[in-house]
Amino acid sequence: MDALILLFSFLILMFVGIPVAYAMGLATLITALWIDMPLEAVMLKISDGMDDFALLTIPFFVLAGAIMSEGGVARRLVDLAKVFVGFIRGGLALVNVLASTLFGCLSGSSVADTASIGSVMIPQMVKNGYDKVFATNVTICGSLQAILVPPSHNSVIYSIATGGTVSIAALFMAGVFPGLLFGACIVGLVLYTARKRNFPASEVVPLRQALKIALDAVWGLITIVIILGGILSGVFTAIESGAIACVYALFCTMVIYKEYKWRDLPKLLHRVTKTVAMVMMVIGFAAGFGYLMAIMQLPAKATELFLHVTTNKYLMLMLINVLLLLLGTFMDMAPMILICTPIMLPVVKAMGVDPVHFGMIMLLNLGIGLITPPVGPTLFVGCAIGKVTMEEVSRELWPFYAAMCIALLIITYVPAISLWLPRSLGY
């Protein structure tokens, strides 16, 4: 009964339109009063939820990604991608996917990726005879690589949701191959569509010009070296690498590229502050919500329930995939990760699934929800940039869903894709 009050009050408050973070807070408050729990303890849990030093990773990577996306880095990465794949049939669509891979390694956010790469690529693709809806679909699907590859913000949130038992560095490393596999599935679909619809190929970029483009783009790509190199070599922690990435992003866009102006910084800080504060409030209130779930032994009960349905690991993973895909369509990623991880992680751990591997499964499932109505932030941003309606995009998304589901199934049932790199590096 207590658990039902917690869950149903949360759902009702959320559907009334109360922001998810505050709906969790209010549901926690109602349930704490119901079970006669001192509210000081709830308040302490909420503030403790935001007291974690590891959380600093989130504002740093969001800020670095925002500076990079407005400072001309995205355009240079697109030019670099053109050198590598522009000459193939359907080249611009491939450029879009490859540029998303590269930019995802800087921004760690699919929304930022869609906004940056989409605003450069969609108009170019349309100008070169691509369908507007197809260009938007390639952009939003390609951008989902950012939720897997380092420095994915959602990996940080998953690490926090596991209570810090899974390291951020291990998750960053685990995301590399699933991210690339996901990109490869989208590339496969693009190549097939390009042949079927006879999309054009661009000209080969001459070597001298290619070198110039590569040299120009390399300054932005150094951020990846700072983040990954710093963490892998043990010189920086993930948090420190994020802070240094911010400083470098400012240096790169203001001093080297000279495309970012000091006068633009207040607006950017205004936007980033709102975004980050929103995520942090979700994390804080989710800590209180999770505390009550733990007191009511909800994770243990959920494990019992799931194991009652099946004890077959593969069937269980399939069930969890379906459940996460459905849940992901209704809510944004951060709250879903924070709510689902404490419930589902014990279930999959009981079946021998590695928490790092499960992290990748969860991120991809919920990531697909980002481009699925009714709640799809990446879809909304893509539609706004592509100047197409959500209905038009959704109608033609099916082949992309198929490609993404193939990637999801491979990542789910071949754990080595997620685990080989972190294990090889000793995480």
Next chain:
Amino acid sequence: MEGLYIACIVLAAVAMVVITVIIPYGVFMRYAANSAASWPEPAGVLMMIVFSFIGGAAAYRANAHIAVGTVLNMVNAANRRRLEFAGDVGMGIVGVFMVKWGVLLVQAVWQNSIAEFPWLSVGVTYLPIPAAGVITLLFCVERLWLGQPPADSFTFRDQPQTE
């Protein structure tokens, strides 16, 4: 309320900038000056609490929080207004909760000091909670009384200029 919103955003943004400076400073001290500083980490956490709670209250006025609008979009205008009213009242209740129990939390730990900053009370760490509660309540009253901030409000002036 416009002034309060600007103050919140400025405070939160300054806190974020300060963290972005002090964490690399800690790395610099560790490697370049060979003398690890212990204060950047607790100072970073303190700043993070400031920008999370104060920025979170500001994000409420800007409608920037993640919310599920599925039901709101399905009902007619009159019911939508009723639901929105109920939602704002709910936000007000959370605000009251943050003020009352935030103050109790601050009082409970006021005599303790932070190890790295002996001159600073632990209570300061929790002060942003009741402060954010008061601000959320004020924005809540504004919304119930006057409705959403106007479209030309500073609240919505954060998008980059498009070419």
